[in-house]
Amino acid sequence: MKLALLSDIHSNLQALDACLAHAQVQGADQLALLGDFVGYGADPVAVVERVMALAAQGAWVIRGNHDALALQPPAEVKTVGDSTAQWTHEQLQAGHKAFLAELPLTLQHDSVLLVHASAEAPERWRYVHDARAAGMSLDAARSLPQVRYLFGGHVHFQTLYYQGSTGGLMKFEPTAGVPIPVPRHRHWLATVGSVGQPRDGKPKAMYALFDSARAQLTFHRVDYDQHAAAAAIRRAGLPDYFAERLETGR
């Protein structure tokens, strides 16, 4: 199985389509969509409809915190993120909301466990941003004996966590496009990065491809039309901050 792992799409249709096309060329035969389909970006309806169509074709789909936020936007707007949640809530139709509301928080298929944030209390959306947080998430996943690979998003960075020589977790920053051996006898945790809102200073969209037969994981960076996505945000009247963010990848 070649499993394409896409997370944190954030209503960015241009980036989603570019990653899907890239994954197809790479021979992906299974899709996993790891949540945060909406929020920040200008195309929540088109993105959710794309996700619904992919789910109908067999894609594995789980829910992220921004999907939950769009279903029940905060009454009081405290952050710029909250303002897009309210706007997104108004755009989505009942059918879209019903789809998002039905999504599970985790999914397991054989040795793979999918969770948007941390497997330790998924509903609390804890960030896996260092080896300690990754260790807590992985420890929770170990209660499922089959699981070897824990894939998630939430933090918008591509990182691989692995066991060091005496068992403690180590953090590794991958080079895009390089297949990394991830043999099954170890436990691995990867944050696959963000399709629709990269924050590492490079505007390219992020996703990862897991080849289970070869036990290899490749982190990819994909060119897409970030200026079109930014223009759509400005046209929709959303805060300019989110448009600039896409153009600079910050």
Add this chain to the structure above:
Amino acid sequence: MKLLEPETEIDGFVIGDCVHAGGMAHIYRVHYAYGAPNPGFPMVMKVPRMTAGDGAENIVSFEVEHQILQLLSGPHVPRFVAAGDLERLPYLVMEYVPGRTLQDWLDAPELLPVDEVVRLGAAMAHAAHSLHQQNVVHLDLKPANVLIRPDGSAVLLDFGLSCSGLYPDLLAEQLRKAVGSPAWIAPEQVVGVRGDPRSDIFAIGVILYQLLTGKLPFGAPQTAGGLRQRLWMDPPPLRQRRPELPPWLQEVVMRCLAPVAGQRYPSAAHLAFDLQHPQQVVVTARGQATQGTGGWTHFKRWLKAAGMHYQPSPLPVQQIEEVPIVMVAVPHQDVSDATLYSLRQAAARSLGTRPGARLACVTVISPGQTSSTSDEDSETSVHRRYMAQLRQWLQPLDLAGHQVSCHVIESGDVAQALLNYAVGNRVSVIVIGAATHGLKTQRFLATVPIKVAMDAPCTVVLVKQTLPFEQLKVPDEPDGDWDVPF
């Protein structure tokens, strides 16, 4: 694992003789059982010894070799053929490389001739550089892991402790313990730094010291304190043990053995360069010394070393790209001042702003210019003349922090001579004038710069002449010595 019986079949490979039974693994000659295409070279299978009593490090280092061997290519590593599943049946099948390891050479009763050791050193450095260019640091170079082919080139073996910047480092650990062979390990490895190409340069220095004196520069320490000695201690100079060794060679070996990585050669290509051009080595007090470093200096360094600790390293490729060997082809005829000026500017730009890059100025003269009968045209005096020209060209450059050398090459084929030089010295950038080197024939033949650009092993900067001052502009003189732009 116990020894495999000959004729056993594993995943389509038939086991032959056991050629090595080491502490970590057994190595067998193997061939394909049936039908499979012959790879065109003999093969061996490495099977790790994993019994109940074996430590975890043994298994992890096999896993590391499994990762890294598949990543590497080129003439300085055994070619990878196949690998067994780590959980089911771990093994590696790779090319069997004929040759002798440096340990075999060391086991001989007599020390090797000095020029032989110098050749071996350059071969080792080239092999290490090839590895570093592929983002891998070996980290366990020792005589038993360096194999010399019959043609004199080196092949590096055993990547069980190696580190690739592209893969998670399975041997890295929060505790940052030293991983490596105590006699050859670099000081920074002692405190757990993995991933610095200059650690391999240190190990090559230890091997050269061993080949030249028959002794290990730091002995074979058994304790952590003994290992830490090399963080501050200089070994006794080579010439204290063998006074007849040339100072330039001591300069080179002791520079490899500097306790601080920043004071060693910045890349293995720079080390090979010095070993291949002894006359260009700048000999300092370090090369002349016949007495060890004094106690007071050691004491001060010991204080400093007490604070040394683990730091992560950037990708090996990034580290060596910052210290290029820049070769500039300086024409000695048919060339305008403006072209020479532009070449100088381009060379300075290519060296970069960081210290450590090296500039090699090369001029190619035709063999007809020297004569064995006339004194004035004898090889040495002609070379001296052109060397002086090169140094004059160099003079306006500010070369603080950069090493520089000048080379006069005799050859009838200018392009080929430049290319051979670039390949032989692992040059990173060639700077050459776009309209130099035999301009008059360019209408009929591919010009030298074009030939060099097409076949170069590295980046080529083609320099167009620009005039810094309007008054330098001289009207074109078709019959004169002036260069004509396209």
